[in-house]
Amino acid sequence: xxxxxxxxxxxxxxxxxxxxxxxxxxxxxxxxxxxxxxxxxxxxxxxxxxxxxxxxxxxxxxxxxxxxxxxxxxxxxxxxxxxxxxxxxxxxxxxxxxxxxxxxxxxxxxxxxxxxxxxxxxxxxxxxxxxxxxxxxxxxxxxxxxxxxxxxxxxxxxxxxxxxxxxxxxxxxxxxxxxxxxxxxxx
Amino acid sequence: xxxxxxxxxxxxxxxxxxxxxxxxxxxxxxxxxxxxxxxxxxxxxxxxxxxxxxxxxxxxxxxxxxxxxxxxxxxxxxxxxxxxxxxxxxxxxxxxxxxxxxxxxxxxxxxxxxxxxxxxxxxxxxxxxxxxxxxxxxxxxxxxxxxxxxxxxxxxxxxxxxxxxxxxxxxxxxxxxxxxxxxxxxxxxxxxxxxxxxxxxxxxxxxxxxxxxxxxxxxxxxxxxxxxxxxxxxxxxxxxxxxxxxxxxxxxxxxxxxxxxxxxxxxxxxxxxxxxxxxxx
Numbered sequence: 001x002x003x004x005x006x007x008x009x010x011x012x013x014x015x016x017x018x019x020x021x022x023x024x025x026x027x028x029x030x031x032x033x034x035x036x037x038x039x040x041x042x043x044x045x046x047x048x049x050x051x052x053x054x055x056x057x058x059x060x061x062x063x064x065x066x067x068x069x070x071x072x073x074x075x076x077x078x079x080x081x082x083x084x085x086x087x088x089x090x091x092x093x094x095x096x097x098x099x100x101x102x103x104x105x106x107x108x109x110x111x112x113x114x115x116x117x118x119x120x121x122x123x124x125x126x127x128x129x130x131x132x133x134x135x136x137x138x139x140x141x142x143x144x145x146x147x148x149x150x151x152x153x154x155x156x157x158x159x160x161x162x163x164x165x166x167x168x169x170x171x172x173x174x175x176x177x178x179x180x181x182x183x184x185x186x187x
Numbered sequence: 188x189x190x191x192x193x194x195x196x197x198x199x200x201x202x203x204x205x206x207x208x209x210x211x212x213x214x215x216x217x218x219x220x221x222x223x224x225x226x227x228x229x230x231x232x233x234x235x236x237x238x239x240x241x242x243x244x245x246x247x248x249x250x251x252x253x254x255x256x257x258x259x260x261x262x263x264x265x266x267x268x269x270x271x272x273x274x275x276x277x278x279x280x281x282x283x284x285x286x287x288x289x290x291x292x293x294x295x296x297x298x299x300x301x302x303x304x305x306x307x308x309x310x311x312x313x314x315x316x317x318x319x320x321x322x323x324x325x326x327x328x329x330x331x332x333x334x335x336x337x338x339x340x341x342x343x344x345x346x347x348x349x350x351x352x353x354x355x356x357x358x359x360x361x362x363x364x365x366x367x368x369x370x371x372x373x374x375x376x377x378x379x380x381x382x383x384x385x386x387x388x389x390x391x392x393x394x395x396x397x398x399x400x401x402x403x404x405x406x407x408x409x410x411x412x413x414x415x416x417x418x419x420x421x422x423x424x425x426x427x428x429x430x431x432x433x434x435x436x437x438x439x440x441x442x443x444x445x446x447x448x449x450x451x452x453x454x455x456x457x458x459x460x461x462x463x464x465x466x467x468x
Binding site: 020022035062063064065066067068071074075076077079080082102103104122124125126127128129130131132133146147148149160162172173175176177178179180181182 | 227228230231233234237238240241242244245248250251252253254255256292293294295296305307309334335336339367368369371421422423424425427428429430431432458459460
């Protein structure tokens with residue numbers, strides 16, 4: 001079923017999201033991928049003030065294309081989340097509630113999602129043109145020297161995602177695969 | 188000797204970089220449409236329809252299909268009766284990539300100093316160039332932008348000849364299983380068997396350029412392609428890894444003679460945004 005959810009996320013709004021739900025996100029989300037995560041965590045280790053307040057926020061693992069003239073942003077689909085696994089639990093401890101990406105997460109990330117009542121969404125990998133249509137505003141917030149890896153503040157309307165790992169730790173990647181594998185023939 | 192100015196190469200590469208990133212090849216679109224009919228998972232079907240819608244938007248608005256517009260992998264078949272004039276060929280190719288990625292508003296994804304500073308080169312160069320000398324007086328150029336997510340799931344094994352077909356199947360199916368949702372399924376699986384390590388990985392990559400629906404001309408290899416496709420789709424990974432019947436659209440195998448002691452196997456995974464365009468000068 002499709003649910004409509006607004007950011008920032010709360011314990012309450014996250015609780016209703018179950019692995020496999022299709023969700024339309026509305027509000028502000030932030031981009032961040034490899035290099036931005038590395039810098040954020042280094043800043044936290046040094047006790048520096050972060051360029052964004054993490055409480056209740058959602059980070060979208062994306063490095064968009066440059067915007068064509070007249071467009072808000074270029075194509076903007078998700079990148080593989082696993083590369084952010086080393087950093088995600090630290091950010092969730094600081095209040096990060098939502099992550100949007102694609103692909104498998106580590107045990108540590110799943111545990112942290114359950115502990116912090118967070119949620120991991122997937123957007124469709126390779127559907128960057130479609131997803132960019134749901135992004136209504138984009139501005140660089142920090143680390144502009146990183147080019148496509150800079151942190152952008154995005155305002156999204158009905159941004160389509162699917163719940164992969166819910167706050168109870170259910171994982172659509174495991175559930176879906178189990179349901180559709182041809183038993184006894186898979187290997 | 189036919190003379191070709193390298194400026195023509197630059198211009199052609201620029202156009203191919205943009206065309207490849209905006210317009211999904213018709214065979215891939217056709218395979219996705221077939222997949223919609225075959226997919227049993229309702230969520231999987233929705234995802235496949237969204238992927239097709241995405242390709243339609245990209246074509247209509249002339250924007251990249253995927254934000255990962257890749258490293259520019261270029262296959263050059265250079266006729267031996269061609270004399271290239273007007274400058275350095277490799278520089279001309281890189282200039283084409285530079286212009287294509289700038290003028291096409293494509294993402295620059297190449298970082299220099301890969302394990303230290305990882306500084307973006309800001310123009311998506313250098314291109315990955317594979318040149319073959321062939322008979323004739325033409326130059327064939329294929330531009331195949333390759334994204335990082337699927338490339339990262341690729342693998343190589345130096346199998347023993349005694350591992351046989353069973354060993355090859357196990358290695359390929361395990362690699363796809365382990366990759367799961369990461370390489371953006373439905374995927375195309377390129378497999379290289381034989382040669383040396385660089386040859387087996389190169390033919391695995393070349394296998395990705397084949398039109399979907401075409402099989403290896405050797406019936407035994409074609410049979411292995413079909414069997415591997417079935418085993419991969421029995422895994423249940425499905426579109427985007429959400430569960431379903433369609434994990435791969437095709438398995439393409441290329442072979443090369445191997446050393447008497449060796450049976451190298453490489454698997455190069457390609458996401459559903461299987462982009463490649465070509466031109467002949």
